Amino acid sequence: MAITIKDVAGRAGVSVATASRVLSGGRRVSPELADRVRESARELGYRHNAVARALRHGRTSSVGMIVPEIGNPFFPSLVEAVERTLSESGRDLLLCDAQQDPSVELRRARTLMARQVDGLIVIPVSASASRAALDEVASRLPVIQLDRFVTDYLGDWVGVDDALGISLAVEHIAALGSRSVAFVSAEPECSSAQQRLRGFTEATQRMGLLESGDRLLGEFSAGWGRAAAQKLLAGPSLPDAVVCGNDEIAVGLLGEFRRARVRVPDDVLVTGFDDIRFAALADPPLTTIRQPHEVIASECIRLLDARMDDADLPAQRIAIAPSLIARESTGSVS
Amino acid sequence: MAITIKDVAGRAGVSVATASRVLSGGRRVSPELADRVRESARELGYRHNAVARALRHGRTSSVGMIVPEIGNPFFPSLVEAVERTLSESGRDLLLCDAQQDPSVELRRARTLMARQVDGLIVIPVSASASRAALDEVASRLPVIQLDRFVTDYLGDWVGVDDALGISLAVEHIAALGSRSVAFVSAEPECSSAQQRLRGFTEATQRMGLLESGDRLLGEFSAGWGRAAAQKLLAGPSLPDAVVCGNDEIAVGLLGEFRRARVRVPDDVLVTGFDDIRFAALADPPLTTIRQPHEVIASECIRLLDARMDDADLPAQRIAIAPSLIARESTGSVS
DNA sequence: CACAGCTTGGTAAACGATTACACCGCTCGG
DNA sequence: CCGAGCGGTGTAATCGTTTACCAAGCTGTG
Numbered sequence: 001m002a003i004t005i006k007d008v009a010g011r012a013g014v015s016v017a018t019a020s021r022v023l024s025g026g027r028r029v030s031p032e033l034a035d036r037v038r039e040s041a042r043e044l045g046y047r048h049n050a051v052a053r054a055l056r057h058g059r060t061s062s063v064g065m066i067v068p069e070i071g072n073p074f075f076p077s078l079v080e081a082v083e084r085t086l087s088e089s090g091r092d093l094l095l096c097d098a099q100q101d102p103s104v105e106l107r108r109a110r111t112l113m114a115r116q117v118d119g120l121i122v123i124p125v126s127a128s129a130s131r132a133a134l135d136e137v138a139s140r141l142p143v144i145q146l147d148r149f150v151t152d153y154l155g156d157w158v159g160v161d162d163a164l165g166i167s168l169a170v171e172h173i174a175a176l177g178s179r180s181v182a183f184v185s186a187e188p189e190c191s192s193a194q195q196r197l198r199g200f201t202e203a204t205q206r207m208g209l210l211e212s213g214d215r216l217l218g219e220f221s222a223g224w225g226r227a228a229a230q231k232l233l234a235g236p237s238l239p240d241a242v243v244c245g246n247d248e249i250a251v252g253l254l255g256e257f258r259r260a261r262v263r264v265p266d267d268v269l270v271t272g273f274d275d276i277r278f279a280a281l282a283d284p285p286l287t288t289i290r291q292p293h294e295v296i297a298s299e300c301i302r303l304l305d306a307r308m309d310d311a312d313l314p315a316q317r318i319a320i321a322p323s324l325i326a327r328e329s330t331g332s333v334s
Numbered sequence: 335m336a337i338t339i340k341d342v343a344g345r346a347g348v349s350v351a352t353a354s355r356v357l358s359g360g361r362r363v364s365p366e367l368a369d370r371v372r373e374s375a376r377e378l379g380y381r382h383n384a385v386a387r388a389l390r391h392g393r394t395s396s397v398g399m400i401v402p403e404i405g406n407p408f409f410p411s412l413v414e415a416v417e418r419t420l421s422e423s424g425r426d427l428l429l430c431d432a433q434q435d436p437s438v439e440l441r442r443a444r445t446l447m448a449r450q451v452d453g454l455i456v457i458p459v460s461a462s463a464s465r466a467a468l469d470e471v472a473s474r475l476p477v478i479q480l481d482r483f484v485t486d487y488l489g490d491w492v493g494v495d496d497a498l499g500i501s502l503a504v505e506h507i508a509a510l511g512s513r514s515v516a517f518v519s520a521e522p523e524c525s526s527a528q529q530r531l532r533g534f535t536e537a538t539q540r541m542g543l544l545e546s547g548d549r550l551l552g553e554f555s556a557g558w559g560r561a562a563a564q565k566l567l568a569g570p571s572l573p574d575a576v577v578c579g580n581d582e583i584a585v586g587l588l589g590e591f592r593r594a595r596v597r598v599p600d601d602v603l604v605t606g607f608d609d610i611r612f613a614a615l616a617d618p619p620l621t622t623i624r625q626p627h628e629v630i631a632s633e634c635i636r637l638l639d640a641r642m643d644d645a646d647l648p649a650q651r652i653a654i655a656p657s658l659i660a661r662e663s664t665g666s667v668s
Numbered sequence: 669c670a671c672a673g674c675t676t677g678g679t680a681a682a683c684g685a686t687t688a689c690a691c692c693g694c695t696c697g698g
Numbered sequence: 699c700c701g702a703g704c705g706g707t708g709t710a711a712t713c714g715t716t717t718a719c720c721a722a723g724c725t726g727t728g
Binding site for chain 4 (some may be wrong): 005006016017020021024028048049051052053054055056099255324
């Protein structure tokens with residue numbers, strides 16, 4: 001068995017209470033005893049047992065996080081930012097992957113609750129089907145929705161202003177002279193998809209642009225971007241610009257356009273969303289909407305802490321403005 | 335306060351022992367009492383407390399994992415596979431990011447130990463500087479090194495056979511007629527970089543290829559790929575092929591070649607390593623070495639479990655063969 | 669000089685679950 | 699008819715820590 005505080009106390013010739021006070025800084029302890037305890041702990045290689053401490057305190061100093069699918073290149077950067085922010089206050093992250101499945105998401109939420117995490121950060125898989133998990137958790141724990149939210153669910157949320165982001169993209173291509181524009185995104189299953197769609201509709205109307213072709217809604221993947229490009233190519237004429245719901249779609253689309261010898265940006269402008277690591281490396285480099293991960297993560301933790309402080313705080317929804325990163329896919333920089 | 339097993343027992347009119355036996359299946363309990371307990375638990379919305387259970391059992395049913403940098407696109411897929419594999423046996427993953435810094439890595443290892451994880455999976459940041467963390471942990475916990483390993487460290491490891499992978503790439507480009515080949519990779523700071531470098535040296539010698547230009551060693555990033563491409567372009571002549579240490583480097587290199595109007599594969603062949611999500615979407619699609627994540631993850635957990643079973647098992651090093659994925663960057667499929 | 673008040677240490681009770689052990693009442697075999 | 703054995707239940711110890719409470723000793727003041 002590992003060294004416990006009892007062993008440390010024994011070797012130092014003090015009671016466990018004193019040892020505990022020295023090691024986790026409760027009350028004052030006389031210098032000589034404190035030294036003896038520290039020395040003894042060092043000699044024995046004592047390490048505190050966070051499980052026992054958590055049981056006693058009723059807090060684990062850990063936060064759970066459920067992500068729809070960690071393999072999706074946008075989420076790791078958010079996870080990284082959250083993990084870093086938490087570590088600044090000495091807390092750890094328990095990460096779970098929902099495998100894009102609301103029932104897995106619910107199971108994960110339950111095990112995280114069982115592990116007594118102090119709070120939960122959820123990027124919901126679905127705007128509707130994730131409600132069950134959130135409801136169940138929220139009755140017992142502080143929960144913050146990150147990035148995406150559940151429709152009509154009254155809870156805290158922090159994320160990027162998706163509609164604004166898309167409108168930045170639309171304004172950008174309009175300013176470059178585009179008159180007709182297509183939208184390739186995901187079915188409005190999660191809030192991001194919904195808000196981006198709404199943002200697109202509103203912005204195009206506001207700016208008096210022609211919507212060319214149907215809105216092509218599939219999923220947030222390069223494969224869908226490819227398929228959508230084929231649909232566009234099969235149509236009577238290409239739009240002046242294609243606004244994509246995320247970068248993966250845009251990258252897939254660019255690949256298909258390239259294969260079909262459609263030149264970007266000469267023949268058609270293309271924009272993405274998220275500014276994932278590879279957006280700048282695409283061919284051509286992708287104009288996109290950047291999400292400020294660090295800000296989003298730190299607002300998320302701030303909100304979580306506020307909620308932990310006061311469960312009766314009114315729900316907050318914090319939408320953070322993204323920014324447009326102009327690259328060659330919308331302008332001949334070369 | 336939350337509902338405890340005491341509340342459940344009280345409401346069902348039985349002792350906590352009986353309630354516990356019903357709820358976590360210890361000894362047999364008479365059907366009527368069992369029903370009463372289950373009913374009472376349901377009515378009260380009882381959820382067990384995994385912290386208390388862990389303290390009692392001395393096991394947490396959780397595994398820690400330390401990753402050099404979750405933002406690096408190769409790691410999330412490994413994390414995903416590990417998480418899924420663990421969840422099959424009802425265990426959770428505590429994920430930590432080492433921020434590419436061995437001292438952060440050590441701190442993370444310590445907090446994971448404090449949390450009493452049942453085992454630890456480490457992708458070491460450095461082949462030398464990560465030793466301290468591993469030594470400290472290994473004396474108390476089962477540890478498996480994943481993907482990378484520490485030099486001369488006697489511990490379990492599971493990963494891909496890096497040298498073999500590179501030799502696959504070299505043989506591939508040799509078979510396509512290349513006579514001169516450059517190697518662009520990272521400084522041999524971690525074992526992957528070391529093994530890939532060794533694999534390159536051995537394979538080129540074995541096949542009698544000319545090594546063109548110096549080996550260009552920087553870091554595993556697209557930025558370095560770009561810089562390396564510029565160095566190659568500045569040289570007297572391009573090699574027939576460039577073998578890259580990973581996909582990010584290759585993608586950066588492709589971008590720079592494109593800008594310089596060097597045609598791939600016509601003027602020069604390029605290969606990557608890892609088969610990250612974006613490899614197939616690069617321009618041209620990247621020939622690369624695929625790592626079988628699922629196999630690696632499941633072998634990793636198998637080894638971890640074996641180690642947990644018997645701490646005295648001799649150390650195992652499991653190198654899994656990768657496979658070559660041929661795409662257009664080494665052949666004019668179009 | 670006596671006593672209030674402060675400091676410092678120890679004793680023991682939590683935290684929530686599991687489980688060794690004791691006990692009770694039944695059944696069944698001799 | 700008695701005792702052994704067994705199935706089912708409760709009591710209480712336990713996991714490692716923190717901390718409320720208590721006691722003892724010391725200081726300083728009226």
